[in-house]
Amino acid sequence: MDKFTAFESHVVPLPAENVDTDQIIPARFLKVTDKNGLGDALFFDWRYLEDGSPNPKFVLNEPASQGAKILIAGDNFGCGSSREHAPWALTGWGLRAILSTSFADIFKNNALKNGLLPIELEPAVHAKLMRDVQADRAAKVKVDLADQSVTLPDGSKVTFQVDPFAKRCLLEGVDQLGYLLGFDEQIKAFEARHDAL
């Protein structure tokens, strides 16, 4: 996995609450055996019209959204199913951070394992940022995981919380399975006791 470095980007505003994983990637796109190429299915039913053409009213299709690495959405982002296809679709489209006021648990876990940073902002900060990036689609936000900060378009800085373990993995570009595999001896000892029950 690539190391997660600080970056700056314009922002896609999606002012919807409870964006569930069925919206992020509808179930009919889950029949794949691979993780790649799911960016095309991201928000499919919002993104495309009945006849298959892009919905010009959906924010992801606006020219101003192209190339963005950050999405800002409403509360409880990623609720619903455990499909890791959701972060695969988001990163497949090019996103590296999602800003919201809260995230569903499983989504948050999945995102952090795929180089996608879920950032929880205070409701007031979130509401202002949503307004600001809607008003100026070129406005830039900087995300710095190392010092756990987001620099807003007006230059002010806010900090965010992140699980220290996930942070270390992201910054060093190591995956969590490597860490787990290091516990082989303890797992063996645990199994010797536990299997006997």
Added chain:
Amino acid sequence: MSQPKTLFEKVWEQHVVAQEEGCPAVLYIDLHLIHEVTSPQAFTGLRQRGLRVRRPDRTVATMDHSTPTDPKRLEVVDDQAKAQLAQLVKNCEEFGITCYPLGNPKNGIVHVVGPERGLTQPGKTIVCGDSHTSTHGAFGALAFGIGTSEVEHVLATQCLLQHKPKTMEVRVEGRLGKCVTAKDIILALCAKIGTGGATGYVIEYTGQAIRDLDIEGRMTVCNMSIEAGARAGMIAPDEKTFEYLQGREFAPKGEAWDRAVERWKELRTDEGATYDRTVVIDASKLEPMITYGTNPGMGIGISETIPSADIYEEEALRAAHEKALGYMGLEGGKPIAGHKVDVVFIGSCTNSRLPDLRAAASIFAGRKVAEGVRVLVVPGSHDVKKAAEAEGLDRIFVEAGAEWREPGCSMCIAMNGDNLEPGQYAVSTSNRNFEGRQGKGGRTFLASPLMAAAAAVTGKVTDVRTLL
């Protein structure tokens, strides 16, 4: 005396292999259930690293999400789904995992199969790449859904990295009224605390109304814990739990059974133990529930009117409410009873077990499906199907004009070709009413099997109590 502990804490502590400073716990997993949709990339990961499955004996696979359920047309929906199903068989063969493929008599929806085979047991840690793994908590197991990276972690190490969640007690006091069921309890909880209300918590359900439920009803409640944001829901095991499990294929036998029951009896929250949060629901005040919106928290009692956006002060919430009503084609302030219905779906890991089908059949008996309504009854597993047929439930459904299907997830997720057409309204016993969940443009009212059957025979959203 040792410190009083909750049920969750007991099961958690029995499974912590290691815990380093500033890191999540290494939690041992007793049972790993897998299915076709969320496992292929995990096996690919294992191969890329040259790893084996650490405990194939603790891993069981079934296929359910994209399997066909039409007995007249048992064809997999498309080549991609076919390849995914074939991949699961291949992965299980290569890594020595027991698999119940399509056509196997033990096949069914993963959360129906685990309990009915006796794999699900009190005190176990159980995971699956599926958010409704919370179902298995009905037995006093700690069971939760995981993503595909974590599926790979468990395949490779039989462990997961987990931060200890907080605990929430949901105490359901009193007794349920007539035609008010487990489904109504959980829909009422979702409506009360919202879809994110229990995020970060493990719920323990307690109280008279929970104790009164049969095991299948407890599974219905725990199943939808995730719909309130909780990754897991648990219920302390009791005599009903032991009775359900005794004699099942993978339940302990003989002396081992007696020892297991002794251990399982310890699995309850100690007097004096505390939860981080408690929510109380008065069961006697509940009525049959139905959802009107596009998340499971948007539910009301059947006699209530559809809330309008004015209930919210905040602009974002009003907009979200308007958007949901717009998608559903509903108007705030109007009653929901009487709204027309095109399709009725009775099935899913929430409500596809024998007592669910019996409840539905009790309404269909001697009645006909209303003109123009399509009704699918999809048993959760082949075991359920056989048992239902032995009682003649299938004949009741078919005589009423419903379709009696083969087991699978079917229209709960609409991956297998069973889906709503754009604009159609369904009353569904499944667990999610998200936009497009049951087919692009489809509109879902979630309800109990009794309420679904009532809608089927009247052609509209109906208070089942009026049919008695």
